[in-house]
Amino acid sequence: xxxxxxxxQREFARSLDKMLSAAEPTAAxxxxxAGDTGPGRALWARLAExxxxxxxxxxxxxxxxxxxxxxxxxxxxxxRHAVPGPLVETVAAAALLGRLGGPVAADRLPGxxxxxxxxxxxxxxxxxxxxxxADCADAVFVVDGDALxxxxxxxxxxxxxxxxxxLARPVGxxxxxxxxxxxxxxxxxxxxxxxxxxxxxxxxxRALLAQTVAYVGGRRQFGVAVGSFQAVKHRLADTLxxxxxxxxxxxxxxxxxxxxDPDAGRAVAAAKVAAGEASYAAxxxxxxxxxALGYTExxxxxxxxxxxxxxxxxxxTPAQCRARVLAR
Amino acid sequence: xxxxxxxxxxxxxxxxxxxxxxxxxxTPLPSLETADGFAAHREWERELHSDRWSVxxxxxxxxxxxxxxxxxxxxxxxxxxxGAPGRVSQNGINLLAPxxxxxxxxxxxxxxxxxxxxxxVIWAQAWSEPESGSDLASLRxxxxxxxxxxxxxxQKTWSSRAAFADRAFGLFRSDREGLEAGKPHxxxxxxxxxxxxxxxxxxxxxxxxxKPAFAELFLDDVFVPDEDVIGEPGQGWKVxxxxxxxxxxxxxxxxxxxxxxxxxxxxxxxxxxxPADTALRDRVADAVIxxxxxxxxxxxxxxxxxxxxxxxxxxxxxxxxxxDLDIALHETALDLLGPYGExxxxxxxxxxxxxxxxxxxxxxxxxxxxxxxxxxxxxxxxRLLGLPKGRR
Numbered sequence: 001x002x003x004x005x006x007x008x009q010r011e012f013a014r015s016l017d018k019m020l021s022a023a024e025p026t027a028a029x030x031x032x033x034a035g036d037t038g039p040g041r042a043l044w045a046r047l048a049e050x051x052x053x054x055x056x057x058x059x060x061x062x063x064x065x066x067x068x069x070x071x072x073x074x075x076x077x078x079x080r081h082a083v084p085g086p087l088v089e090t091v092a093a094a095a096l097l098g099r100l101g102g103p104v105a106a107d108r109l110p111g112x113x114x115x116x117x118x119x120x121x122x123x124x125x126x127x128x129x130x131x132x133x134a135d136c137a138d139a140v141f142v143v144d145g146d147a148l149x150x151x152x153x154x155x156x157x158x159x160x161x162x163x164x165x166x167l168a169r170p171v172g173x174x175x176x177x178x179x180x181x182x183x184x185x186x187x188x189x190x191x192x193x194x195x196x197x198x199x200x201x202x203x204x205x206r207a208l209l210a211q212t213v214a215y216v217g218g219r220r221q222f223g224v225a226v227g228s229f230q231a232v233k234h235r236l237a238d239t240l241x242x243x244x245x246x247x248x249x250x251x252x253x254x255x256x257x258x259x260x261d262p263d264a265g266r267a268v269a270a271a272k273v274a275a276g277e278a279s280y281a282a283x284x285x286x287x288x289x290x291x292a293l294g295y296t297e298x299x300x301x302x303x304x305x306x307x308x309x310x311x312x313x314x315x316x317t318p319a320q321c322r323a324r325v326l327a328r
Numbered sequence: 329x330x331x332x333x334x335x336x337x338x339x340x341x342x343x344x345x346x347x348x349x350x351x352x353x354x355t356p357l358p359s360l361e362t363a364d365g366f367a368a369h370r371e372w373e374r375e376l377h378s379d380r381w382s383v384x385x386x387x388x389x390x391x392x393x394x395x396x397x398x399x400x401x402x403x404x405x406x407x408x409x410x411g412a413p414g415r416v417s418q419n420g421i422n423l424l425a426p427x428x429x430x431x432x433x434x435x436x437x438x439x440x441x442x443x444x445x446x447x448x449v450i451w452a453q454a455w456s457e458p459e460s461g462s463d464l465a466s467l468r469x470x471x472x473x474x475x476x477x478x479x480x481x482x483q484k485t486w487s488s489r490a491a492f493a494d495r496a497f498g499l500f501r502s503d504r505e506g507l508e509a510g511k512p513h514x515x516x517x518x519x520x521x522x523x524x525x526x527x528x529x530x531x532x533x534x535x536x537x538x539k540p541a542f543a544e545l546f547l548d549d550v551f552v553p554d555e556d557v558i559g560e561p562g563q564g565w566k567v568x569x570x571x572x573x574x575x576x577x578x579x580x581x582x583x584x585x586x587x588x589x590x591x592x593x594x595x596x597x598x599x600x601x602x603p604a605d606t607a608l609r610d611r612v613a614d615a616v617i618x619x620x621x622x623x624x625x626x627x628x629x630x631x632x633x634x635x636x637x638x639x640x641x642x643x644x645x646x647x648x649x650x651x652d653l654d655i656a657l658h659e660t661a662l663d664l665l666g667p668y669g670e671x672x673x674x675x676x677x678x679x680x681x682x683x684x685x686x687x688x689x690x691x692x693x694x695x696x697x698x699x700x701x702x703x704x705x706x707x708x709x710x711r712l713l714g715l716p717k718g719r720r
Contacts, residue, residue, distance in 0.1 A: 001398060003331055003627040004635065069329055213713050228718030230702075233709030240708060241645050248624035249617070255331055270617045319606065322613035326594065 003248070005073065013073050016050060020081035026300045032084035033163035037136045040084045041118070047083070048115020056094035056192065061109035066098060068192070068254040072199040076250075079203025079279075079311075082303045084164045086120045086133040088196040088315065093119040093141050096189035100148070104176045108139065121193070122151075122170050123186050127320075130158065134168040142170045143186040149173035162310040164303070187265075193315040194268045195257060198250050198275035201311040205243045205279035208286040208304050212236065216289055232289055239285045242278035249274045269316065269324035276312045276321075283308035331627065333402070340395075341402045347379060348410035356681045357413045359673060361539035366450075366492040369416035373447025383421055383445045390437070391445040397630040404584035405623075409591070414690075419489055420444045420451030424497050427518070431559040431567045439555075440520070452490035452523065454498030454545055455568075457483060462703045462720075464499075465512040465565060469547065471500035471519060473561075477553040478502070480521060483546055486697070490543035491532035495522050499564045516564035520556040527551075537672065537689050581650045583623035586657065589687065590619035592680075593661050601664055608664060615657040622650055641711040644704040651694030651701060658688035 005013070023046065028039035047053065055071045057063025065071070071091060078087055094112045097105040111117030117138045122131035124144045134140045134154035142149045151170035158167045213236060216227030226232055253271035256264035283305045287294040294301055312318065333341070357372065358365035376382040377391060385400040386392025395403065415421065425444060428437050443449040460467040469482025480500055490496060497520045501507065506514025523530055527550040532540035559567035597612045625646070629639050661684045662669035673682030673689070695701040709715045 001330060001332055001337075001627060001631060002635070003329060003624065003631045005329055009329065209713075213715065217715060224718065225716045227709075227715040230706065230718065230720070233713075233715050233718070234702070234705040236713055236715065237648070237705035237708035240713060241648055244645055245618075245621040245625055245649055248628050249621050251329065251628075252331060252620075252624050255329065270620055273613070274617055274621055319610065322610045322617075323606075325613045325616055326597075326609065 003251070005069075005251075009070060009073050012070060013077055016047075016052070016074060016077040017080065019046060019050065020077060020083065023081075025081045025083050026303060029082055029084045029164050029303050032166075037085075043083060044085055044118060045115050047078075048113070052078075053090060053094065053115055054113040056091035056098070057109045057113040058098045058105075061098070061105055061113065063094070063098075063109065063113045066095065066192075066258075068195060068257040069251065071192075072195060072250055072254040075196045075199035076203040076206075079200035079205075079307075080207045082164075082204070082207070082300075082307060085118060086131075086137055088193050088200065089121040089132050089137075090117075090119045091196055092189040092193035092315075093121040093139075095192035096121065096141065096143070096148075096185045099185035099188050100177060100181060102177070104148070111138075120170075121189065123190055124170075127317075129169055130167040131170045133166045134170050135166055140170045140173075141176075142173055143182060143189075146178055146180055146182050147175050148177040148182045148186075150176055160310055162303075162306040164307070165310055190315065191257060191265055191268045194272045194321070195250070195253050197311050197315045198246075198253065198268070198271040201275045201279035201308065202243060202246055202250055204304050204308050204311065205239070205246075205275070205282035208279075208282040208301070208308065209236065209239050209243065211301055211304075212239075212282075212286045212289050219291075226289075235285050235289065239278075239282045242274075242281050246271070246274035246278040266325055266327065269321040272316050273318055273321045273325065276318060279308045280312045331624075333398075337399060337402060340399055341406060344381070344403050344406040345410070347381060348406055348412055351375060351379075352410045352412045356411070356683055359539055359682075359686055360414050360416045361491075361535065361541040363492060366416060366489075369413055370447045370450060372413050373415070373417050373450075377446040382417070382447070383425070386425070386441070386445065390441045397633055398627075401582060401584070401626065401630060404582035405587060406584070408582075408584040408588035411588075416489065417444065417447055417450055419453050419493075420449075423453055424451050424520075427497075427558055427567060427570060430570050431518075435555065436558065449495055450489060450493045452487050452493035452496040452543075454484040454487050454490070454496040456486040458485055461486075462700050465516070466507075467499060467501060467512075467516070469498075469500050471502040471517050471552075471561075473502065474551070477551055478517070478519065478557070480519065480527075480547045480550040480552055483544065485533075485544045486542050487545050488542045488697070490523060490530055490545060491540040493523060495520060496545065497521075497558075499568055502561050502564075513565040515562055516568075517561045518558040518564035518567045519552055520558065521547075521550060521552045525550050525552075535689070536692065541693075581646070581654075583619070583626045586619040586650065586653060587623050589654075589657055590616045593657060593664075596661060596664055608660070611656070611660040611663075615653070615660055618649075618653040618656070622646075622653060625649075641707055644699075644707040645712070647698060648695075648701050648704045648708070651691075654691040654694050655688075658684060658691045662688055 028043050032040040052074045054064040055067045056065050097109050120131040120134050120137040120140045122142045131140050135157050140151040142151050150173050152172035155169035155171055160167050216232050219226050249271040253267040256267040287305055357368040360369040383392045384395040384403045387394050457467050471478040471480050499516045502517040503515030527548040529546040531544040533542050535541040593615055665679055668679050671678040673685040678685055
């Protein structure tokens, strides 16, 4: 057993971190939220060049995957830098099409791998009526029972509490495939999506913690750095503890998906709960410890705070995931 | 990156499981914090030792199996999954022995370790003093140099297992200069001493449920020979810290305890809980997730150590996490048990032979001992996050 990322995986994370730090994605986030996806699409192309989307696409369709561990590594960095767009939905769609195979996979997957196709995905149910960024994605896939459809259009955008998440109901669509294999591929896609969200949430939490540690180290009140107060320290110590213990669950869930472990669904659910809670706790700490400044929209911190809230329920609410952990 | 065991590790697991299935008492032993329970647990240590299962991570020459950290973790998982008794020897095995392996002499190892491994000698720790708890380095008990050894005087307290144990180990001030110069970590000496020596008075203290789980030790001019000093005189703090890392880190609280308890909680929940009570279900799920996280975190640490790395301040993360998890897990079990949740472990009606009640009482001490969780959070904030030092 060597339950540690290997050198290549670490280097992959470092190179993405470096690329995204230089790209300053927060401007792309604000543009995307305002309806201008241009800067976000440029960033998307660079992520595709780095191989991020190919990780979810099988080799026979011009991909590198499926490589769930590397995917989790990548989504950690995407979360850390608050990258906009239907990232999770695109890799989940790739997982779904990859499982299905056939002409629809051959038709669509190379575009996803290369970054030409920004995809969204909705596994239609009363609990999941929306497709993220359906209004600006190139292809919106919908699974309705045992049918896979390609939506014709998107309904009006319902603003999310995370302004960069453009939620819309997919409208109409031609049936691409029908059969029991669609439902089982969709179940797999949901697990890949939940893993990606968990990894992304972990990255969001790490970014929130880092920004807050920096802030309380510099902010002075009563003649000392507020970060020297025990109430502040202990809150941040708990934030770090939550994130540190969520990370191995995310890695183990990725390994379970990589080996088609029959327990993968439970492992992913555990990772989603832990990472979602840790990330949300980091957001609450960040908000509280930045004081009134943290409650402003103009501070970029708000981009991460609001994302942590949305990711908590995206692709599996805490209660659904907890129930899954205990399911036989 | 993988979570795979080798064929040899799987074989070791199977062998441990088979032995435990054959030997673990069918009904739990009485609480090890009682005289009868202590004796029964000592006897269990002897049985473990007779087939070389009491100290699997020690070298073979001292009765162990030379197990790697990972193999030791496998043993612990099997041990607790089998419902085996708590380890009355754990202070010695987990705190003193690692110190002897690192800082002791060959003579000390040959003299101390075999009787520790067999349970013939049970060790208690003697760290805290009435005025020195979290601020351990301020301790005042003294070791005065005399011909051929040392004379110990002072008072120790919260000494776990000391009510029934045979010997103890701890820190004593052998030189006051450090204390007077505001550098209290200097001038401390690490010593071992018998609890039945002339001048030692042991006053058992009832823990919150009345069982004498710890004791006060009064030392009045107790003679200890030079051969019972571990490491160099005056270097005791450094010597002791190598065990403190052990206590808080991997060794004292192996994940097997929590994964086994979480599995039992899940069984209890399936058998007895109201399926409509989703609040309770969520707490059970959190216990399962927490135990799994702790196990995986430990595997990552074990991998890091196997790759030549070391675990330092990160052990404070461990300590905060497992101690909070342990309480939450047992609270959930007691809530689930409804009217039976309040029964003391010795009650005839107590579910699972009182193991939930005993486990709960035991868990309550977790955030307090081995450096309170407040101190651990300070360490995490200052050394891992780099926040400025402040008033405690």
